[in-house]
Amino acid sequence: MIGVYDYTVVLTYLSMISGVVGITLTMVGVGHPYIGAIFLMVSGLLDAFDGRVARTKKNRTDIEKKFGTQIDSLSDLICFGILPAAIGVSQLRHSGLFMELAKSKAEGGKIWILVILMTIAVGYVLTALIRLAYFNATEDERKKEAEVTGFECFTGVPVTTAALVFPLTLIIHYYTKWDLTVFYFFLLLIVSFAFVWNIKIKKPGKKGLIVMMILGSIELFYAITIIYEEGYVHFK
DSSP states (O other): OOSOOSGGGHHHHHHHHHHHHHHHHHHSTTOOHHHHHHHHHHHHHHHHHHHHHHTTOTTOOHHHHHHHHHHHHHHHIIIIIIHHHHHHHHHHHHTTHHHHHHSOGGGTOOHHHHHHHHHHHHHHHHHHHHHHHHHHHTHHHHHHHHHHHSSOEEESOOGGGHHHHHHHHHHHHHHHOOOOHHHHHHHHHHHHHHHTOOOEEEOOOHHHHHHHHHHHHHHHHHHHHHHHHHOGGGGO
16 A cells, blocks of 8 residues: 555544544534534644654655655645634534525625635635645755754744634633624634745744643633533534
8 A cells, every 4th residue: 555654644644534523523514613623622732743753763764754744734734724714614604694694685694794704714725725835845945944043943823823723712702702703704814814924933842832732721621611511412
C-alpha cells in the first residue's frame, strides 16, 4: 500500500477523523454546533503534538517527512478550515435565523444577508486553504530563516487558532444568552484575513503550548458541560 502508517502519523490521522466526525455531527439533522466544537478542540489537541511525535523518529526518510507535512496540512484544512465554517452554518440553522433570512422578500425575509454570511463561510475555507498551501510552499525558506534567527516564525495566524477562538464564542453565546450567531460569521471574516496577513508571529514554545493547552482544556470542559446540561434529545 502507498502511504505511511507508523506511529509518526497516527495523531494526524486521528485529528482528521475527529474533524470529519465533527463536520458530520454538526451538519446532520440530529447534530448541533456545540458537538462540532468539541471535535474541533479534540483535533486541536491532537494537532498540537503530532509534529513533536513525528520528530521523535530520527531515521525518517525524506518521503516520510514530506508525506507528514502534506497530510498535516490536508488534515488541518478539514479540521480548522471546513469544520469551523460548518459549525457557523449549523449555528445559523439551529438559531432559526437561517429560515428567517431565507424567507421570500414578500414575507419579510432578507436573503441577501444569508448570501453574505455564506460567502464569508466559503471565504474562510478558501483563505485557510491558501495559507496552508503557502505554508508548505515556503517550508525551505522558513527553515533557512530559523537557522539564522534561532527561532521559527509563522507568516499570518496559524489555522489551528480556530480550535480556541470559535469554541470560546459558542460558550459565551450559551452562558451570556447573547445571540452571537451573526458575530460568529464576523469572527470568521476577521480570522480569514488573519490567515493571509503578511505579519511574522513567533512560533510558541513549551510555555506557550502549555498556556494554550490549559485554555483549550477549560473550553473543552465547558463545551462538554453544555452538551450534558442540554441533553442530546434537545438537539434533535
